Amino acid sequence: MTSRRVVVALGGNAMTGPDGSATPVAQREAIAVAARHVAEVVATGAHVVLTHGNGPQVGNLLVKNELAAHEVPPVPLDWNVAQTQATIGFTLADELDAALAARGLPQRTAALVTRTLVDPADPGFASPAKPVGRYLPAEQAARFVALGQTWEDRGPRGWRRVVASPEPRSVVDTPAIAALAGAGFVVVCAGGGGVPVVDDGADGAALRGVEAVVDKDLTAALLARELVADTLVIATDVASVMVGFGTPSARPLRRVTADELRGHAAAGQFARGSMGPKVEAALRFVDGHPGGRAVITCLESISDAVRGDDVGTVITAS
Numbered sequence: 001m002t003s004r005r006v007v008v009a010l011g012g013n014a015m016t017g018p019d020g021s022a023t024p025v026a027q028r029e030a031i032a033v034a035a036r037h038v039a040e041v042v043a044t045g046a047h048v049v050l051t052h053g054n055g056p057q058v059g060n061l062l063v064k065n066e067l068a069a070h071e072v073p074p075v076p077l078d079w080n081v082a083q084t085q086a087t088i089g090f091t092l093a094d095e096l097d098a099a100l101a102a103r104g105l106p107q108r109t110a111a112l113v114t115r116t117l118v119d120p121a122d123p124g125f126a127s128p129a130k131p132v133g134r135y136l137p138a139e140q141a142a143r144f145v146a147l148g149q150t151w152e153d154r155g156p157r158g159w160r161r162v163v164a165s166p167e168p169r170s171v172v173d174t175p176a177i178a179a180l181a182g183a184g185f186v187v188v189c190a191g192g193g194g195v196p197v198v199d200d201g202a203d204g205a206a207l208r209g210v211e212a213v214v215d216k217d218l219t220a221a222l223l224a225r226e227l228v229a230d231t232l233v234i235a236t237d238v239a240s241v242m243v244g245f246g247t248p249s250a251r252p253l254r255r256v257t258a259d260e261l262r263g264h265a266a267a268g269q270f271a272r273g274s275m276g277p278k279v280e281a282a283l284r285f286v287d288g289h290p291g292g293r294a295v296i297t298c299l300e301s302i303s304d305a306v307r308g309d310d311v312g313t314v315i316t317a318s
Contacts, residue, residue: 004230005181006046006306009220009281010034012053013237014299015088020134022056031088032095033299034235039099040303041233042107042186049181049227051220052092054192057084058213059133059161066147077163078195078209085113085191092188100186110185115172115207116194116214116222122166130165130213131273154273164212166196168219172207174226181227193219217281225288232285232294233305234278239298241279241313243269253313258286261315282315290317 014034017026042048058080065074075083089111096109124130128150136144141151141159151159171177171190180187193214200206217234224232240252243264253261262283270276275296282294295305297312304311 004046004306005049005227006041006231006233007049007051007220007224007227007229008038008041008302009217009232009234010038010050010052010299011234011236012055014235015053016056020056022060022134027057027088028091028095031091032099035092035095035099037235037299037302038096038186039103039105041306042100042105043103044303044306046231046306047181049177049187049189049223049229050092050096051190051216051223052088052188052192053216054081054084054088055132056134057088058192062133062161066144076209077211077213078197081192081213082113082195082209085195086111088191089113089188096186096188107184107186109188110180111188112173112176112180114177114189114191114194115197115209116190116219117169117172117207118166118196118198118210118212118214119169120198120210124166125164125210125212128162128164129272130163130215131160132163132213133161135160165215166210166212168193168214168222171219171223171226172197174223177223178227190216190219190223192216215277215281217277218284221281221285221288221294224285224292228289230292231306232282232292233302234281234294234296235299235302236275236278236296237298239301239312241270241275241296245269245271245275254310255314255316257318258283258315259318282313286315286317292317 016022061080093109093111135158154160193216196212197207244250270279285294294315295312301311
């Protein structure tokens with residue numbers, strides 16, 4: 001049995017139904033499945049800190065904002081992130097507590113609404129690039145473009161809104177996360193990359209939320225470094241990272257060094273809106289913590305990844 005600290009970053013597929021449905025029933029069913037896999041990780045003896053995506057949920061809230069704007073004031077992105085963190089957090093806590101109890105494990109879950117510090121001068125504010133919410137046909141997306149939003153044509157799946165995505169500088173609530181983890185809780189935190197805040201003071205005493213969304217995988221990597229985690233596991237909907245994706249020469253990457261993976265990234269092997277951020281997060285974690293390892297794999301394999309089995313794509317410093 002291991003006593004290592006592990007940060008597990010759940011992808012958006014763990015929060016919605018197989019068809020992408022984000023109804024409350026579909027979300028709870030998907031989260032229940034994810035919770036059973038996380039409980040398997042806890043059963044290995046690892047101290048687990050859990051992060052998660054919230055893209056579809058934030059997207060739904062943004063649509064509600066627009067539809068109800070004539071009745072109630074719309075709320076900004078940071079409020080949307082906080083609301084979805086709380087909703088997903090308590091649902092994950094309920095389902096994970098049940099999964100842990102079913103295995104006879106004593107650990108229980110604590111969910112924490114988490115803030116992430118960003119720089120108000122970050123160039124991401126001037127160039128919205130982070131996709132949020134659902135895909136829409138061009139004619140429906142045009143209605144929101146007319147309201148001042150930025151949307152991009154994403155090919156056969158349709159159009160998707162993009163918003164500002166500044167770099168995460170630090171996770172404000174890391175001390176609280178560490179305290180809860182040290183007390184034996186499985187901590188659900190930093191959902192959707194954390195609520196983006198800037199510091200109007202000089203010592204973190206004047207924080208305020210800003211209109212943005214922080215990349216969830218980059219925040220997970222930052223949090224894993226700040227917690228000095230041994231392993232970062234990024235759970236997605238594929239078994240491993242692929243090079244040559246969509247071509248006859250496609251092949252999975254198994255064990256790679258950071259330099260090797262960085263070379264593939266520089267060659268344009270990973271799409272910006274899908275595998276690219278996960279690869280970048282893995283690289284940042286091992287670069288900032290040379291003794292650590294990052295694994296990108298499917299949800300079903302996360303406990304094997306923590307045990308050190310040969311699954312997914314394993315990234316090390318050398």
